[in-house]
Amino acid sequence: xxxxxxxxxxxxxxxxGMVAVIVFLILRLTPGDPATLLAGDNATLAQIExxxxxxxxxxxxxxxFVSWIGHLLRGDFGESFxxxxxxxxxxADRIQPTLSLALMTLIFTIVxxxxxxxxxANRRGTWVDHAVMTFSVGGFSIPVFVxxxxxxxxxxxxxxxxxxxxxxxxxxxxxxxxxxxxxxSLTLSVVYIALVARIARASVIEVLNEDYIRTAYSKGLxxxxxxxxxxxxxxxxxxVTVIGMGVALLIGGAVVIESVxxxxxxxxxxxxxxxxxxxxxxxxxxxxFSFIYVMINxxxxxxxxxxxxxxxx
Numbered sequence: 001x002x003x004x005x006x007x008x009x010x011x012x013x014x015x016x017g018m019v020a021v022i023v024f025l026i027l028r029l030t031p032g033d034p035a036t037l038l039a040g041d042n043a044t045l046a047q048i049e050x051x052x053x054x055x056x057x058x059x060x061x062x063x064x065f066v067s068w069i070g071h072l073l074r075g076d077f078g079e080s081f082x083x084x085x086x087x088x089x090x091x092a093d094r095i096q097p098t099l100s101l102a103l104m105t106l107i108f109t110i111v112x113x114x115x116x117x118x119x120x121a122n123r124r125g126t127w128v129d130h131a132v133m134t135f136s137v138g139g140f141s142i143p144v145f146v147x148x149x150x151x152x153x154x155x156x157x158x159x160x161x162x163x164x165x166x167x168x169x170x171x172x173x174x175x176x177x178x179x180x181x182x183x184x185s186l187t188l189s190v191v192y193i194a195l196v197a198r199i200a201r202a203s204v205i206e207v208l209n210e211d212y213i214r215t216a217y218s219k220g221l222x223x224x225x226x227x228x229x230x231x232x233x234x235x236x237x238x239x240v241t242v243i244g245m246g247v248a249l250l251i252g253g254a255v256v257i258e259s260v261x262x263x264x265x266x267x268x269x270x271x272x273x274x275x276x277x278x279x280x281x282x283x284x285x286x287x288x289f290s291f292i293y294v295m296i297n298x299x300x301x302x303x304x305x306x307x308x309x310x311x312x313x
Contacts, residue, residue, distance in 0.1 A: 008298045078280035097265035104185035113193040117200020139194025148187045148260040165262035184261045199242040203235035244300030
């Protein structure tokens with residue numbers, strides 16, 4: 001197990017290296033100049049060139065890349081062109097809202113989607129099953145930002161149950177923290193719930209057709225025991241896999257949701273950095289999201305041995 005973990009961690013190095021090269025080249029080769037944006041409409045060519053020289057954009061791409069990699073290996077992500085502060089400090093300031101949003105979304109997904117899938121599988125062909133499948137199709141069909149504005153209109157403007165926008169840290173109190181977080185988390189979790197519920201239903205249906213399930217029923221075990229201790233446990237690997245793969249949806253959705261609900265998190269920071277062509281911030285954010293995605297997939301792989309003792313690394 002330890003050797004497997006070490007190999008997987010070492011394997012992230014070339015992956016992140018390729019991501020760094022691709023992102024660096026794409027940013028530099030696309031049209032647009034951050035120096036022009038920073039200088040403003042009334043700036044002269046001399047002022048723009050001075051900004052380019054100060055930012056190091058007048059050097060060749062190779063020299064810029066080598067300099068950036070050298071700073072990166074020392075843990076220095078550089079200084080933001082737009083915010084005029086270290087990128088590491090920016091990430092530290094914005095990480096709490098994004099982590100809170102992601103954690104709350106995962107809680108909603110696991111608590112709601114897995115029971116939905118199990119119940120739909122147990123009652124396949126009934127109106128409950130059809131309702132779950134209809135919800136799954138609808139969850140994939142409605143764009144996240146449309147659903148966000150719809151929920152804001154209904155629950156924040158019309159019913160006045162939640163704040164319209166913004167974020168309150170946990171230090172401000174549990175009630176303000178949850179009131180600002182519940183609606184964005186629910187919005188982001190809808191597509192995630194639709195995905196996980198669909199996979200859970202299919203996995204449990206496949207397990208329910210196995211011989212040992214019929215044996216469990218013949219021994220007099222209740223339906224609840226058979227579903228939770230036999231069917232769901234043996235169907236857990238596909239469910240855990242899709243939850244891990246769905247992190248990509250979670251990362252992409254966080255960018256949209258934080259913009260819709262005006263949450264000052266990493267997603268909103270990424271949008272602002274892209275609009276201002278803030279190279280250091282964009283590069284750091286892409287590397288961070290890539291690292292998180294790779295690590296979560298590694299944790300999913302490790303969970304297989306826990307869920308199925310027959311699996312060994």
